[in-house]
């Protein structure tokens with residue numbers, strides 16, 4: 001199957017003023033599209049793999065019988081494709097609170113504020129390009145990760161729940177080097193909590 005971008009459920013300017021329309025447009029139409037194109041390019045070589053769920057390919061990446069360069073391409077572009085799809089879907093112009101998630105966050109981190117503090121810390125301190133993640137393990141327990149590049153929590157056997165893109169392309173047009181300011185404002189467009 002060929003991967004195509006998921007439709008956004010809001011317009012490019014819907015997250016203004018926290019995430020500007022130009023950043024949204026370039027991030028979605030250029031960056032995310034490029035991950036999809038390069039993912040499709042590597043899967044073209046492996047029609048059998050292309051039929052499997054992408055999540056399963058990332059979970060079992062080490063065991064795939066393909067050259068290391070193609071594994072890396074799958075990790076980067078498959079990860080990039082899924083990561084951005086999740087990023088768009090957890091944001092929105094209006095809150096759509098996930099009560100189960102909020103309760104699990106309180107159980108795990110003590111309070112939503114404490115979770116936000118710790119998650120912000122992970123995102124601010126992540127060196128270079130990468131993502132801050134909230135993910136569930138096989139027992140449903142929540143974990144926080146800071147992972148480089150487009151590495152998905154799926155590579156570690158966890159299911160991503162919330163992903164915050166801290167690559168400079170996610171914020172540089174509006175925030176330049178002020179990553180903490182982008183993160184502070186991102187909480188306002190994260191719709192789940």
Ligand code: MN
Nearest residue numbers: 031165167170
């Ligand atoms: Mn990105």
